[in-house]
Amino acid sequence: MDDRRIPMTNVNKEDLRAFVAEGFVALGLTKEDAGIFADALVFSELRFHPGQGQGVMRLRRYQQRIGNGEVNPRAGWSVVKEGPALAIVDAHNGIGTVAAAKAMRLAIDKAKANGIGTVIVRNSTHYGSSAVHACQALEHDCIGMAFTNAGPEMAPHGGREGVTGTNPWSIAAPSDKGFPVVLDIALTTAGKGMMKWHEREGKKMPLDWAITPEGHETDDPTAAMMGPLLPIGGHKGYGLAFMSDAMTGVLSGGGFGLTPYSDPQKLDVSHYFQAIDISWFMEPADYARRMGEFVDMAKSRARRPGVEEILVPGEQEARRVAAKSRNGVPLDDAVLADMRLLAEELGIKQELRELGPYTGDTL
Structure with a gap:
């Protein structure tokens, strides 16, 4: 496999939180619930590797889930x-x-x-x-x-x-x-999100992440994507x-x-x-x-x-939070482009200010 770096861009943290909250209101959540959800996604975006998939990219997934009736945005409890x-x-x-x-x-x-x-x-x-x-x-x-x-x-x-x-x-x-x-x-040991990240970067994955549907060990994320996790x-x-x-x-x-x-x-x-x-x-x-x-x-x-x-x-996550709060939140360029499409689809007015390309060595 070839080794390629996924391009990322730093964006303003406050803009990101306001953008996501506005998006969830557009999807039918109350303002209070939209704020809770936005805070949670930005929390995850700051603390974790983007390949784990728990950050702001979830806005698109919830547009789909709410749209097809999988999730009720006003269900209460x-x-x-x-x-x-x-x-x-x-x-x-x-x-x-x-x-x-x-x-x-x-x-x-x-x-x-x-x-x-x-x-x-x-x-x-x-x-x-x-x-x-x-x-x-x-x-x-x-x-x-x-x-x-x-x-x-x-x-x-x-x-x-x-x-x-x-x-x-x-x-x-x-x-x-x-x-x-x-x-x-x-x-x-890992989730499908990290397997997809390795696939996009052209990297092999550790043998203890997942197996093929036939039950064989593999370091190829594409081969393992349809099999179970370990x-x-x-x-x-x-x-x-x-x-x-x-x-x-x-x-x-x-x-x-x-x-x-x-x-x-x-x-x-x-x-x-x-x-x-x-x-x-x-x-x-x-x-x-x-x-x-x-x-x-x-x-x-x-x-x-x-x-x-x-x-x-x-400790590592606390350092990520400090660095991303200081330098901007690095977003996968594909996710950033999709969020701008979502802004058009949902009528989101909040801008996402770019602070420059992400140039760090670790996420």
Whole structure:
């Protein structure tokens, strides 16, 4: 395969957020919900590699989903059952990211009243990055946890057909290091978005990303695109993904396993949110200090040959946020061109100011 770099252009962060919010209002969301969704997509665009596909390119996908009836932009949500520290919520096939933000807010409220709050959502749709929702808890001196099930893209250990989703997890905890410690992982080694990115760049992919439909290992993203994804850590990642469905779709009475995304009119995704009030255990400042000590312990360990620095979860993403906020948000030129087409189609007035081509070495 040849090696080619995907051209990217830096755009103004505030313009990008306003553009996406205006687009979602044009697609039928309330102004409040459009703001929630725009904030989540820009959060993801700042933190993650664009090939992961959780950023502003989702505006086009939601135009399609709303247009063909897959998602109801004004569905609202309802509490099915509620206790002091627990709740089940029905999202009515609405915008998953919005339902997730409101469910985590409910979990936080319960945590502040009772020490811990857990909310499970059923009958939802794609909710974006798990870190978006886990990090909500940080603003309230809580530890946040968020995970979801998804369409059956991951093969069970030893199998060659999908049965669980990428089922991403995030756990967010504050520290006194200037950035929170945030685990944000899919339970597959990679997703189809990164495979497509490698395909466009003419690069081979690692052998542990996916297999062909016949069950063979391959480093060719094109050959693997129609096959299932592989779990992190072999049987261990598969076990985590399986139990994620057990704690979301199975427990909530929603979809699980082969069900999510099987009906285009009812995507049937389920999510899990938990907030833990740090002040129940200790002063939040003491917790942040102790986490800072833990970070220092990890970063001070002897390094393997060729390793310049030891990082902790969320540190690399915090650096991306700082760089993109300072220099502009790099967008794939194909995505930027499509967003300008969307502006014409939806009547979006907000401009996207270009700050020059992206020239960095890493994303």
